[in-house]
Amino acid sequence: MSPTALRPHYPYLHPLSSRWQDNDVNGQIVSATVYGFFDTALQACLIEHAGLDPQEGEVVGFVVTSSCDFYASAAFPDLLQIGVRVERLAGSSVEYALALFQVGQEQPCAVGRLVQVFIERQSGQPAQLPARLQAALEALRG
Numbered sequence: 001m002s003p004t005a006l007r008p009h010y011p012y013l014h015p016l017s018s019r020w021q022d023n024d025v026n027g028q029i030v031s032a033t034v035y036g037f038f039d040t041a042l043q044a045c046l047i048e049h050a051g052l053d054p055q056e057g058e059v060v061g062f063v064v065t066s067s068c069d070f071y072a073s074a075a076f077p078d079l080l081q082i083g084v085r086v087e088r089l090a091g092s093s094v095e096y097a098l099a100l101f102q103v104g105q106e107q108p109c110a111v112g113r114l115v116q117v118f119i120e121r122q123s124g125q126p127a128q129l130p131a132r133l134q135a136a137l138e139a140l141r142g
Contacts, residue, residue: 005111007101010083011140012049014041015103018076028073035068038098038112041082050136059127061116064093068112079103085142092118092126094137 007013016037022029046052046061054060074080081101088095095115099108118127129137 005097005099005108007081007083007099007106007108009142010085010097010099011142012041012045012084013081013101014044014084016040016080016082018074018078018080020076023076028075029078031068031070034070034100034110035066035112037080037082037100038066038068038114039063041084041098042096042114042116045084045140046133046136049139050130050133052133058121059118059130059133060121061094061118064115064117066112066114068110070110071107072109074100074102074109083108084140086137086140087113087142089134089137089141092129094118096140097142 018029022033024030043054081103083099083101085097086094087097093115098112098114100110101108118129119125120127
């Protein structure tokens with residue numbers, strides 16, 4: 001695990017409560033649910049800090065690739081936080097680092113990578129990022 005995967009290296013932390021239904025038969029959170037947690041935290045961050053409107057906004061972000069490495073188990077009833085950091089910002093594409101933390105732990109249970117491409121809703125073409133979105137992404141740089 002990279003030393004930049006520790007909690008202090010994520011400028012945005014989104015709180016989540018695990019749910020009983022998040023657990024698999026082995027009593028740990030299902031990996032697909034972790035991806036859902038990552039998406040929830042990222043969208044909350046962009047809505048809150050960049051004013052992104054995923055339903056009606058002029059630009060919309062599409063996930064074009066993602067991956068995740070798992071290091072420890074998390075399970076209901078754990079209180080969780082998802083860390084969000086921008087690794088690379090290039091034109092209309094953004095690469096994020098995401099991490100799943102149990103509250104009070106510095107080391108993540110899982111570390112993910114997600115690439116999102118922003119397009120203009122009307123034209124379907126790669127977008128020039130609105131100033132507020134660009135500034136919010138810059139603030140999340142690691």
